[in-house]
Amino acid sequence: MTKKELAQALAGKTDLSASAAEDVVNAALDIISDSLAKGEDVKLAGFGNFETRERAARTGRNPQTGAEIQIAASTSVGFKAAAQLKRAVNG
Template identity: 50%
Template sequence: MNNRELVAAVATRTGLGLHAAQDAVSAVFDLIAAEVADGEQVTLPGFGTFTARERAARTGRNPRTGEPIEIPAGRSPGFKPSAVLRKRLSDAG
């Protein structure tokens, strides 16, 4: 499912027009991204938790030359699915 299909599904399920559904979907993702970027965690019961994860600095290898390179510390987005979502996925397979 891509963004267009998600917006259409939200519009169908909620009775919103396509523009209103697009605004709603965009607002949800923008809010989640802003909160996680600020170091907060966003928990959606029955779905999961979005967090910012810290990555330590480490030494890697340049895949072309094989030479070691230093990879700086950084933050990356993380997602932990809820038990409800994990069960739903295991029941569907």
């Protein structure tokens, strides 16, 4: 499902217009992104948790040449599905 399809589904389930639903989806995703960028966890009851995870610097290999390269430390986003979402997906 794309962001546009999500907005259309939201418009179909509510009395929002398609453009208003798209604005709501974009605003919600912006808020989630901003919170994660600040290092805050985002918890959506019944859906799951988004959290930032620190990845340490490490040595990797270029698969084409086999040469060692240094991979810098970074922050990534992780998602853990809630039990309710897992049950819905698994039937």
